[in-house]
Amino acid sequence: MANFDFKETFLNPIFKGNPISVLVLGICSSxxxxxxxxxxxxxxxxxxxxxxLSSLVCSLLRNTIPNRIRIIVQLVVVAMMVxxxxxxxxxxxxxxxxTLSVYIGLIIxxxxxxxxxxxxxxxxxxxxxxxxxxxxxxxxxxxxxIIAFFRELLGSGTLFGIQVIPQAVYDFGYMxxxxxxxxxxxxxxxxxxxxxxxxxQKDLQEK
Amino acid sequence: xxxxxxxxxxIYSTILVVVVAAxxxxxxxxxxxxxxxxxxxxxxxQILTAAxxxxxxxxxxxxxxxxxxILVDIDGNKVGELDIExxxxxxxxxxxxxxxxxxxxxxxYIFKNGVTVVPCYGAGLWGxxxxxxxxxxxxxxxKAVRFGxxxxxxxxxxxxxxxxSFAEAFxxxxxxxxxxxFEVAKPANRQTEKNGVDAISGATITSQALGKTLDQxxxxxxxxxxxNGESVNTVEE
Numbered sequence: 001m002a003n004f005d006f007k008e009t010f011l012n013p014i015f016k017g018n019p020i021s022v023l024v025l026g027i028c029s030s031x032x033x034x035x036x037x038x039x040x041x042x043x044x045x046x047x048x049x050x051x052x053l054s055s056l057v058c059s060l061l062r063n064t065i066p067n068r069i070r071i072i073v074q075l076v077v078v079a080m081m082v083x084x085x086x087x088x089x090x091x092x093x094x095x096x097x098x099t100l101s102v103y104i105g106l107i108i109x110x111x112x113x114x115x116x117x118x119x120x121x122x123x124x125x126x127x128x129x130x131x132x133x134x135x136x137x138x139x140x141x142x143x144x145x146i147i148a149f150f151r152e153l154l155g156s157g158t159l160f161g162i163q164v165i166p167q168a169v170y171d172f173g174y175m176x177x178x179x180x181x182x183x184x185x186x187x188x189x190x191x192x193x194x195x196x197x198x199x200x201q202k203d204l205q206e207k
Numbered sequence: 208x209x210x211x212x213x214x215x216x217x218i219y220s221t222i223l224v225v226v227v228a229a230x231x232x233x234x235x236x237x238x239x240x241x242x243x244x245x246x247x248x249x250x251x252x253q254i255l256t257a258a259x260x261x262x263x264x265x266x267x268x269x270x271x272x273x274x275x276x277i278l279v280d281i282d283g284n285k286v287g288e289l290d291i292e293x294x295x296x297x298x299x300x301x302x303x304x305x306x307x308x309x310x311x312x313x314x315x316y317i318f319k320n321g322v323t324v325v326p327c328y329g330a331g332l333w334g335x336x337x338x339x340x341x342x343x344x345x346x347x348x349x350k351a352v353r354f355g356x357x358x359x360x361x362x363x364x365x366x367x368x369x370x371x372s373f374a375e376a377f378x379x380x381x382x383x384x385x386x387x388x389f390e391v392a393k394p395a396n397r398q399t400e401k402n403g404v405d406a407i408s409g410a411t412i413t414s415q416a417l418g419k420t421l422d423q424x425x426x427x428x429x430x431x432x433x434x435n436g437e438s439v440n441t442v443e444e
Contacts, residue, residue, distance in 0.1 A: 066216040073223060080227045084234055091238040094245035102358070 004128050010135040019136050020143040021194045022204060025111040030144055031186040033103050037160050040148030042089070042096045044141025046104060048134060050081045051113050055121040055133030062122045074117045082107045112136055147189045155180030250296050256353040257339035258318045266294050274319045278312040283430030286312050299337055302328035313427055322350050325428050329420030332412040334358040336367065336420060342382070346436030352377040354417065364413030376404040384433065388425040391418030
């Protein structure tokens with residue numbers, strides 16, 4: 001693998017093989033933490049760090065891991081990364097860590113992380129695995145931010161907590177859409193994203 | 208090397224676990240002071256909300272706006288003082304200890320705007336719930352409240368902390384002096400006419416637990432509240 005295509009490895013999970021919109025992994029947290037952009041942003045960042053670093057570590061260990069306990073080893077590595085991220089957030093971004101509450105801890109069970117380690121990191125060199133992990137994290141974060149953008153804008157009239165819909169519009173009778181705050185609307189938005197993506201990339205459509 | 212042998216597997220997993228544990232222990236120790244400072248700041252922020260005091264710089268506002276922070280025993284006598292300069296407050300674990308303590312030393316935060324804030328702490332449905340109640344000068348009328356919880360059900364029990372209309376309902380309510388000091392239940396199930404607010408639908412257990420917690424803690428404070436509240440009343444009249 002002398003001329004490994006890093007660009008392709010990185011970009012593929014962002015568009016063509018996006019973990020949420022194509023593989024439909026990690027849906028649970030994408031519904032739960034996308035009420036506000038800030039939470040989605042930090043969650044996305046945390047997942048990027050966890051997928052990147054655990055893919056890297058597992059790839060470094062890949063030739064030493066006993067095959068029979070490989071899933072357990074992967075879990076231990078992922079869990080360690082997640083706890084570290086959680087601890088750092090509690091220390092340096094306390095209010096965000098309070099809003100995200102259990103969902104940071106639940107990154108451990110996010111299928112994207114384990115999926116990429118099992119499918120990619122165990123068979124590829126460390127650098128490639130790091131790039132693949134980061135790419136998948138970015139793909140996940142991107143969808144999260146798109147959903148959060150619409151949910152926060154239409155549900156609360158704010159972006160990153162700053163009022164963007166002017167008061168004058170409310171005076172004309174405009175109202176925030178309360179449904180946007182609730183998880184079901186996030187699922188509808190995920191559906192819309194998948195629809196848009198499949199209209200653009202025709203090769204994703206099933207016959 | 209045969210990575211599939213039993214010996215290798217056992218040794219490998221042992222080393223892995225020890226290394227991971229060491230990393231996590233180190234991280235936890237290293238980050239503990241910052242995390243504790245955050246928790247304290249958060250606690251003070253909740254106290255300030257209950258006291259209806261606003262401010263960007265939480266610790267600075269607290270130092271500026273607090274009149275005195277004292278400790279009282281069950282008879283309502285002052286038994287100590289909390290240091291204001293270092294923003295000493297009772298956190299949740301300190302409050303928890305007071306519930307069973309024989310010699311109680313309960314914190315009372317008195318603010319310059321006349322609001323007295325008392326805490327409460329108890330068991331919710333899934334984990335602990337707590338709150339801060341700001342009382343008017345008569346030490347009977349509730350001015351503002353701020354509740355918190357560890358893990359109540361989002362959308363149901365969690366509303367005690369994040370539903371503004373629930374906190375709003377406490378405003379102007381009276382703390383009773385009889386056997387029932389405060390209730391959180393629907394009007395038909397309330398045993399007192401006043402001294403209560405409506406429960407949250409779908410969150411009966413959390414609501415009841417909150418009512419019980421408030422009732423218990425107002426009980427702890429009842430002597431202090433009657434003694435000091437009345438004296439203010441007579442002055443005003």
